Amino acid sequence: DAKTTQPPSMDCAEGRAANLPCNHSTISGNEYVYWYRQIHSQGPQYIIHGLKNNETNEMASLIITEDRKSSTLILPHATLRDTAVYYCIACSHNQGGKLIFGQGTELSVKP
Amino acid sequence: NAGVTQTPKFRILKIGQSMTLQCTQDMNHNYMYWYRQDPGMGLKLIYYSVGAGITDKGEVPNGYNVSRSTTEDFPLRLELAAPSQTSVYFCASSYSSQGARYEQYFGPGTRLTVT
Numbered sequence: 001d002a003k004t005t006q007p008p009s010m011d012c013a014e015g016r017a018a019n020l021p022c023n024h025s026t027i028s029g030n031e032y033v034y035w036y037r038q039i040h041s042q043g044p045q046y047i048i049h050g051l052k053n054n055e056t057n058e059m060a061s062l063i064i065t066e067d068r069k070s071s072t073l074i075l076p077h078a079t080l081r082d083t084a085v086y087y088c089i090a091c092s093h094n095q096g097g098k099l100i101f102g103q104g105t106e107l108s109v110k111p
Numbered sequence: 112n113a114g115v116t117q118t119p120k121f122r123i124l125k126i127g128q129s130m131t132l133q134c135t136q137d138m139n140h141n142y143m144y145w146y147r148q149d150p151g152m153g154l155k156l157i158y159y160s161v162g163a164g165i166t167d168k169g170e171v172p173n174g175y176n177v178s179r180s181t182t183e184d185f186p187l188r189l190e191l192a193a194p195s196q197t198s199v200y201f202c203a204s205s206y207s208s209q210g211a212r213y214e215q216y217f218g219p220g221t222r223l224t225v226t
Contacts, residue, residue: 034214043115043201043217044154087153093212097142097205098169101153 002027002090006105012082014111018075022088025069031092033064034099035073037084044087044101047073078109112137115218117202123224124192132187132221134202142205143185144169144215145177147198154201160185161207192225199223 005023012018024033034049048055048062050071055062061074075082087104091097118133136143141162146154146169156169160179174196176188185204189196199222203215 032212036215041199041220043203043219044215045217046214049214091212093207097207097212097215098144098156098159099154099215100170101146101155103153 002031004088004090004102006086006088006102008103009106009108011108011110012075012078014080014109015077018073018078018082018107018109020073020075020086020088020105020107021070022073023070024088024090027068027090028092030094031090033062033068033071034089034091035060035062036087036089036099036101037082038087038104039081039084047086049091078107080109080111083107083109114138115202115204115216117200117218117221119221120219121222123226124189126192126194126225128192129188129190130192130223132189132200132202132223134185134187134218135183136185136202136204136216137183138204138206138216139182140204140206140216141182142207142215143179144203144205145175145185145187146201146203147171147196148201148220149198157187157200189223194225197223197225 035047036044085104144159145157158177205215
């Protein structure tokens, strides 16, 4: 699985959009980009995933660059409850769905 | 649905003791996983199962064993506990059909201390 690189921490003002970047320059053609988040000490929670098209669901939007070497997770109106560690993971659907977690980005949403 | 449940929530073990961490899911998911998370780190995959009777090693399988006799249950066994196994253990499950994978659902975790 491709390695992903994320900034260790970010701040965001409540009500503003949070844009979390992820670099995956060695991603292969059959690897999806998955985003999970982990709110303090809880089990991780799935957010969104995509292959090459941009995706949107009720939680977030995922923007993947045309060359697929990077992506951005967008939380359109961040709330205090969005404070969490966000993990970007490149995952091939041919490998048992195994997720390789990195260090993630610790997002702090401030009032 | 209860989702993914794990027992116990907390446990303190002495070095050399054994225990089984229980994991049950009621979503009829075919895939199940065990991860561990050390303080300040991301999760690491211990073992996973693609269906009843089938298990495979993940990144850090040493010191652990698993079995999958039913779709619902995926227990993790520690035979000779060591301080290095002090961690938070998460179980997860997902549904996969014809090569498509769906998101993993995680349990609340078991916090294990080995002293």
